[in-house]
Amino acid sequence: xxxxxxxxxxxxxxxxxxxxxxxxxxxxxxxxxxxxxxxxxxxxxxxxxxxxxxxxxxxxxxxxxxxxxxxxxxxxxxxxxxxxxxxxxxxxxxxxxxxxxxxxxxxxxxxxxxxxxxxxxxxxxxxxxxxxxxxxxxxxxxxxxxxxxxxxxxxxxxxxxxxxxxxxxxxxxxxxxxxxxxxxxxxxxxxxxxxxxxxxxxxxxxxxxxxxxxxxxxxxxxxxxxxxxxxxxxxxxxxxxxxxxxxxxxxxxxxxxxxxxxxxxxxxxxxxxxxxxxxxxxxxxxxxxxxxxxxxxxxxxxxxxxxxxxxxxxxxxxxxxxxxxxxxxxxxxxxxxxxxxxxxxxxxxxxxxxxxxxxxxxxxxxxxxxxxxxxxxxxxxxxxxxxxxxxxxxxxxxxxxxxxxxxxxx
Amino acid sequence: xxxxxxxxxxxxxxxxxxxxxxxxxxxxxxxxxxxxxxxxxxxxxxxxxxxxxxxxxxxxxxxxxxxxxxxxxxxxxxxxxxxxxxxxxxxxxxxxxxxxxxxxxxxxxxxxxxxxxxxxxxxxxxxxxxxxxxxxxxxxxxxxxxxxxxxxxxxxxxxxxxxxxxxxxxxxxxxxxxxxxxxxxxxxxxxxxxxxxxxxxxxxxxxxxxxxxxx
Numbered sequence: 001x002x003x004x005x006x007x008x009x010x011x012x013x014x015x016x017x018x019x020x021x022x023x024x025x026x027x028x029x030x031x032x033x034x035x036x037x038x039x040x041x042x043x044x045x046x047x048x049x050x051x052x053x054x055x056x057x058x059x060x061x062x063x064x065x066x067x068x069x070x071x072x073x074x075x076x077x078x079x080x081x082x083x084x085x086x087x088x089x090x091x092x093x094x095x096x097x098x099x100x101x102x103x104x105x106x107x108x109x110x111x112x113x114x115x116x117x118x119x120x121x122x123x124x125x126x127x128x129x130x131x132x133x134x135x136x137x138x139x140x141x142x143x144x145x146x147x148x149x150x151x152x153x154x155x156x157x158x159x160x161x162x163x164x165x166x167x168x169x170x171x172x173x174x175x176x177x178x179x180x181x182x183x184x185x186x187x188x189x190x191x192x193x194x195x196x197x198x199x200x201x202x203x204x205x206x207x208x209x210x211x212x213x214x215x216x217x218x219x220x221x222x223x224x225x226x227x228x229x230x231x232x233x234x235x236x237x238x239x240x241x242x243x244x245x246x247x248x249x250x251x252x253x254x255x256x257x258x259x260x261x262x263x264x265x266x267x268x269x270x271x272x273x274x275x276x277x278x279x280x281x282x283x284x285x286x287x288x289x290x291x292x293x294x295x296x297x298x299x300x301x302x303x304x305x306x307x308x309x310x311x312x313x314x315x316x317x318x319x320x321x322x323x324x325x326x327x328x329x330x331x332x333x334x335x336x337x338x339x340x341x342x343x344x345x346x347x348x349x350x351x352x353x354x355x356x357x358x359x360x361x362x363x364x365x366x367x368x369x370x371x372x373x374x375x376x377x378x379x380x381x382x383x384x385x386x387x388x389x390x391x392x393x394x395x396x397x398x399x400x401x402x403x404x405x406x407x408x409x410x
Numbered sequence: 411x412x413x414x415x416x417x418x419x420x421x422x423x424x425x426x427x428x429x430x431x432x433x434x435x436x437x438x439x440x441x442x443x444x445x446x447x448x449x450x451x452x453x454x455x456x457x458x459x460x461x462x463x464x465x466x467x468x469x470x471x472x473x474x475x476x477x478x479x480x481x482x483x484x485x486x487x488x489x490x491x492x493x494x495x496x497x498x499x500x501x502x503x504x505x506x507x508x509x510x511x512x513x514x515x516x517x518x519x520x521x522x523x524x525x526x527x528x529x530x531x532x533x534x535x536x537x538x539x540x541x542x543x544x545x546x547x548x549x550x551x552x553x554x555x556x557x558x559x560x561x562x563x564x565x566x567x568x569x570x571x572x573x574x575x576x577x578x579x580x581x582x583x584x585x586x587x588x589x590x591x592x593x594x595x596x597x598x599x600x601x602x603x604x605x606x607x608x609x610x611x612x613x614x615x616x617x618x619x620x621x622x623x624x625x
Contacts, residue, residue, distance in 0.1 A: 342479065343486075361486055362496040370464070372479045373486035375472055394480045402482015 036093040038129025039063060041171050047164060053154040056138035060168040061129025062121040065089050065105065066113035074409055075174045076111055077165065078120040079182030079189035082313055083305055085128040086120040094304045103388055110397035116178065124164040125156045125312040133308035150308055151237030158320045162192040178407065179400060181205035183385035184352065188320050195322060195333035203340045203403040205396065208349050208385045210356035211330045212321040220260050221314040224253030228307050237308055250307045251298030258297045263348035263381030330363035341371040342399040344392065346384040372399060426452045428598025429616060433506060433532055436590060436620055441503035444528065446490045447510035451478030468493060491515045494523035502528040511535045512568040525586065525623040534618040539573030539611040557596045558615050574611040581621060590620040
């Protein structure tokens with residue numbers, strides 16, 4: 001999950017609302033889905049999903065940074081969160097904003113692209129070029145326009161996403177990744193990688209994540225989904241027929257989710273009870289600064305994200321339960337693992353609290369795996385993993401560097 | 411499980427405490443080691459980088475954990491009293507508890523866990539039987555303050571002080587075999603009272619034991 005805007009809260013809200021419904025209408029500015037061409041690998045043999053459905057065609061959109069060494073041993077896979085994508089360390093083609101993890105990935109950064117070959121792929125079910133709800137359906141009518149999957153897109157799991165990434169990594173000629181890392185949903189993928197392909201992962205860094213989605217996590221996602229369903233422009237998932245997008249619903253989903261990415265301290269520090277204008281009591285204007293911030297987050301999100309993808313990916317997260325996949329015991333997922341793990345959490349993250357990371361670390365202990373576990377002191381909430389957190393960066397850099405030394409990487 | 415010796419040593423504990431040097435000397439090369447209360451990881455850095463051990467640590471102080479991990483060491487935030495239960499039986503060749511036994515909530519249980527998850531336990535602790543401790547208590551009637559016991563009673567983390575003789579008694583009660591033991595001064599220099607437990611208990615400022623679980 002990310003706050004791509006890097007908390008550009010001081011910008012005036014793009015869409016101040018005069019009143020009730022009119023305000024909501026004003027938020028809906030996007031009429032066509034975002035378009036851009038993305039670098040991708042296409043697999044003609046498709047992919048069999050956990051749900052049993054075979055996707056006839058599989059596209060995996062990706063970006064790479066740095067250079068693969070001749071031994072092909074310095075590859076690092078970065079897994080993105082719910083609303084992230086493959087544009088980790090470069091300007092985003094749709095928004096023009098900096099890559100979502102430029103603080104962490106780049107020359108001289110903790111994930112040093114002078115040293116490592118960094119790969120990032122858009123997840124299966126996503127909307128930045130990998131196969132997902134906006135992609136063309138396998139079976140198309142004889143004539144007429146090309147139909148997207150939309151809500152007919154089969155349900156995907158975190159494990160499906162990882163299988164798709166494995167195809168890409170193999171296609172790039174890499175047998176074993178030096179490291180797999182990611183935060184939030186990216187961390188779920190890291191855990192799944194280590195469980196599914198232990199021989200292919202030398203080091204794994206699950207950050208601000210959990211081995212399963214809690215009832216609270218699912219509950220917040222459900223509020224977001226209901227907001228999308230409640231938008232008449234969602235049109236039962238067939239909004240592309242009218243060339244519209246359910247911008248109101250998707251924006252509200254984003255606003256709700258965004259609150260869960262921040263801590264109470266962070267909101268207080270950034271906004272407190274500050275007012276945007278005079279203290280006149282109005283019902284519908286965005287009176288408080290925190291309101292305009294959230295509205296801005298919501299309205300910019302809809303310009304780059306597909307509503308059906310949001311439904312698909314939130315479902316995949318909700319379904320995720322590593323223990324359930326391994327007979328009710330997370331430790332079994334990692335039995336005999338030679339992978340070195342570094343589990344990192346943030347003290348003020350209440351969405352994926354430290355207790356969840358500790359449970360992962362303990363399960364790894366139970367499996368006698370090599371594990372480091374650090375809770376980084378931060379008041380920035382779940383989003384801390386995306387932000388400037390020197391202790392986090394120092395820890396990550398040290399772990400990767402130590403692991404590289406063990407592997408004999410120069 | 412043995413770690414490959416590193417090619418470039420980036421972090422060597424040059425000023426490793428002398429008592430840690432004594433402990434390091436008791437550990438066979440290339441073994442699997444868990445250091446409980448590892449601090450900044452000086453001992454595991456030494457074991458990993460100098461003698462090729464697969465050495466890991468648990469530390470309760472988060473800042474120290476972050477430091478250790480940032481130096482490439484396998485350290486996790488955890489508590490000796492609660493986290494040892496999560497390791498499988500016989501996962502390590504040695505489990506080290508250096509100057510921490512007196513500070514845990516349930517020392518006997520921690521020792522049991524150490525010898526469950528490891529073949530051997532290496533334990534060091536400050537000796538409350540040292541003559542200066544006894545003398546201060548006798549002379550002033552107040553809690554002693556010595557180089558080894560340097561915090562007032564109301565803020566010391568050392569809630570379970572014991573003497574060398576107490577520890578011998580505990581090992582006997584629990585059926586642990588003592589493979590090696592020695593007494594040392596505060597700096598960790600070996601003290602020459604190995605022939606008599608009573609003399610060691612009087613003149614040793616700290617003690618170091620290697621225990622083995624009797625089958």
